[in-house]
Amino acid sequence: MGPVLTANTTVHVIWYGTWSRQQKHILRGFIRSISDDSAPHPSVAGWWRTVRLYTDQTGANVTAHISLGSEKNDRHYSHGRSLTRLTVQHVIRAAVAAPRRPLPVNPRGGLYLLLTSADVAVQDFCAGACGFHYFTFPPSSATPSLTRGWATPPRAARASARTPSPCRSTSCRRGRGRGRRRPPNGDAGVDGMVSVIGHELAELATNPLVNAWYAGADPSFPTEIADLCQGIYGTGGGGAYTGR
Template identity: 65%
Template sequence: MRPSRAGGLLAPPVNSPYLLIFIVFFLSITTQCQAWRPWAHQDHPNDTLSLGDSKKFEGSSEFVHLRYHMGPVLTANITVHPIWYGAWAPSQKRIIRAFIRSLSPEGAAPRPPSVAGWWRTVALYTDQTGANVTRDVRLGAEKNDRLCSQGKRLNRLSVQHVIRSAVSSRTRPLPVNPLGGLYLLLTSDDVSVDDFCGQVCGFHYFTFPSIVGYTMPYAWVGNSARACPSVCAWPYAVPAGYGGPLAGAPPNGDLGVDGMISVIGHELAEMASNPFANAWYAGDPSFPTEIADLCEGIYGTGGGGSYTGQLTVDHHDGAAYNLNGVGGRRFLVQWVWHPALNYCFGPNALDQ
């Protein structure tokens, strides 16, 4: 979470040069799925290079010094409260609800690699007592703000005013839960937020008592389908002039919302491990880099630079994804930094 950007998630530069050596591992796949490489038509002489027993190639760096700064992490059970700002279709809400429910699924667990398996890496982070980030993440009460009470152009302060309205509403206010509540403001594709598309696709911070009345972690994520899908819905949309093949189709059939899912995961992971800007981060406290910032754009083994890493592409519908969720849903979610291994890690790694 970076105060000047408040934990903003940037899409990776699709046209940037290679930043890491690419490694190819053998992947056994079913007849329904295949692995996707964005530059399959090009020759890569380093693809067969072996690093021996070293697995530290996804975002790894000896210069990354992620440190704990003695602040709290979210060890109590987490309840995510979505605030739907603007017009949202029921189908769009179902996709996002399913992702949140997949973090701690009830009943039969989805087949691996799963969203819950991805969250287990987040849960490795601890506070000063040794207590871990909770693995219990639930979908809580929701609030609709269809008429856009703060207008259709928001800044960082008006975002907090939206949250204040949600927790102080005369009818069905959201519960106030400073210890385990995460307030997730989701703006529809016709709402703009300062720095959206230019610098950030989402951000997180904590509410000010002077505005909301409480100090609570919150995040904002916007639907980029209308404004900048090639920035915030990458790799399902790419900038004009990009000559390589596309990753595949959005797995839930909604470009903007499928693009939001990874941003939501990014912000939830950072809120859990650094809710008040004084727990886990690397770098200067005035511009900290958090556990998801370190792995932006990496979704699978070998990822880095302009390459997502290995994804699964379903032969039936062309959907590209890396995680399974509840109800047969599929999602694409970036990896996060592993605190013990010191590299970007996910449950769909081919080297496990």
């Protein structure tokens, strides 16, 4: 049994591509709501309390404190409009090693979330995954003083605003005409991202080094906690406890 995220966690966001103020507002609001215990039921914070039930080998629970940290705009598509999983790591490396306003490097409580706009293609997007998470060590050439001090390396996750089925918000895929459901925030792509970001944060918190909470014989292709109920909401979804 490996570690889970027990330390207070700060999410640093990289906005890759072109984003409107409203899109950023929606996604910032979601991240901030994870630890907002003052919100009325049902709430994102209430959902996160289910995630917090998972523990590490010492019995310590997943952190209750998720906050929004620094942000970096990459509106000029520094690594092009077609990214591979390896390129995603390069984008994050560039953000933490930037000569101007680099993202802070926090090896214990830093989480780096790369969000790609609708005009960016990403390897396997919506064919193999709607998002993914992993961990990475920054190169010594970029941050020589930190390579020795990392008990828990920074984690990286990404999602995309281009959300055709099955990544699109479920509220946008039911019904036609006057009875058709509308996305909660009026933006089907970004509302789909809210679901994907929540999915990846839950799995990242419970399986950050790909050696904690997962099922399957191959940890490189694990079934993680959010995979058990993907696209299913409420009590009993997916054969697992998904909240009420």
